[in-house]
Amino acid sequence: MSQANDKPTSGDFTKTAGWLDWYTGPAKPRFQLPAGAVDAHCHVFGPGAEFPYAPERKYTPCDASKAQLFALRDHLGFARNVVVQATCHGADNRAMVDACLASGGKARGVATVRRSITDDELQQLHAAGVRGVRFNFVKRLVDFTPKDELMEIAGRIAQLGWHVVIYFEAVDLPELWDFFTALPTTVVVDHMGRPDVSKPIDGPEFQLFLKFMRQHPNVWSKVSCPERLSVTGPKALNGEQAAYRDVVPFARKVVEEFPDRVLWGTDWPHPNLKDHMPDDGLLVDFIPHIAPTAELQRKLLVDNPMRLYWPEL
Numbered sequence: 001m002s003q004a005n006d007k008p009t010s011g012d013f014t015k016t017a018g019w020l021d022w023y024t025g026p027a028k029p030r031f032q033l034p035a036g037a038v039d040a041h042c043h044v045f046g047p048g049a050e051f052p053y054a055p056e057r058k059y060t061p062c063d064a065s066k067a068q069l070f071a072l073r074d075h076l077g078f079a080r081n082v083v084v085q086a087t088c089h090g091a092d093n094r095a096m097v098d099a100c101l102a103s104g105g106k107a108r109g110v111a112t113v114r115r116s117i118t119d120d121e122l123q124q125l126h127a128a129g130v131r132g133v134r135f136n137f138v139k140r141l142v143d144f145t146p147k148d149e150l151m152e153i154a155g156r157i158a159q160l161g162w163h164v165v166i167y168f169e170a171v172d173l174p175e176l177w178d179f180f181t182a183l184p185t186t187v188v189v190d191h192m193g194r195p196d197v198s199k200p201i202d203g204p205e206f207q208l209f210l211k212f213m214r215q216h217p218n219v220w221s222k223v224s225c226p227e228r229l230s231v232t233g234p235k236a237l238n239g240e241q242a243a244y245r246d247v248v249p250f251a252r253k254v255v256e257e258f259p260d261r262v263l264w265g266t267d268w269p270h271p272n273l274k275d276h277m278p279d280d281g282l283l284v285d286f287i288p289h290i291a292p293t294a295e296l297q298r299k300l301l302v303d304n305p306m307r308l309y310w311p312e313l
């Protein structure tokens with residue numbers, strides 16, 4: 001349906017040139033999600049008039065509110081969300097926290113924090129449902145933060161039982177290896193560490209990522225974002241049931257080798273896509289291609305995210 005660039009950015013903001021808005025009117029998935037499924041990676045954007053975008057942001061999105069996120073959750077058949085702080089909000093977690101608080105216990109959060117955060121502020125985030133912090137190493141999204149600052153934060157949040165979510169490009173893994181493997185918490189990799197899927201699955205780059213997971217049982221991976229990683233498509237649009245073929249072997253390998261350490265999320269509202277905006281219903285239909293059995297699906301969508309984000313249930 002709509003791929004038009006017609007969604008607003010409220011407040012004193014103008015969308016980044018060429019910004020693609022999230023997809024209106026997604027299909028009802030054909031794949032029936034297991035009961036209690038968690039969308040373990042999604043975001044809210046603003047609305048800018050209520051929760052202004054951060055001065056240090058690298059892009060200005062269209063608004064994507066908590067009500068719109070919850071409507072998508074219900075439409076697709078998810079029971080819960082994990083709302084990950086988007087870089088356009090910097091370390092101002094108010095929009096994410098507001099979504100968690102308004103969810104009636106159906107959303108947990110992952111925050112971005114600075115070294116200056118107080119213990120009281122961390123406790124308030126915990127009470128709102130935050131269970132992790134995100135460290136971002138993708139240079140087009142954030143300015144550099146010194147590793148000693150990040151390690152100090154990791155040490156503090158470890159005491160709350162939280163985990164660290166890391167986002168990086170595959171080519172940067174060698175340089176980041178020592179830092180990542182020194183983290184004292186569970187470590188969750190966003191989007192499989194962004195493999196270049198035009199390279200062979202048994203080539204050095206993806207093998208290094210598998211080695212990272214094999215050698216470090218505290219490392220988990222989100223097998224999300226085929227729409228970002230795919231080079232050949234086809235796109236999840238117009239009813240396509242075999243989308244993003246080139247990503248399937250990579251994601252399926254991770255799911256099958258590490259079934260107890262994988263998560264899946266829509267990545268709605270899909271920041272910074274340049275080529276197309278996927279139909280989120282068809283993205284859900286991608287899941288059985290990478291998790292082909294009911295047991296793998298239940299672990300990926302229910303057991304693993306519940307263990308990490310709702311261990312008390």
Ligand SMILES: O=C(O)c1cc(C(=O)O)oc(=O)c1
Pocket residue numbers: 085086087088141190228267271272
């Ligand atoms: O690849 C991206 O552009 C991207 C950006 C963000 C963010 O801005 O937080 O989050 C993601 O999961 C992916």
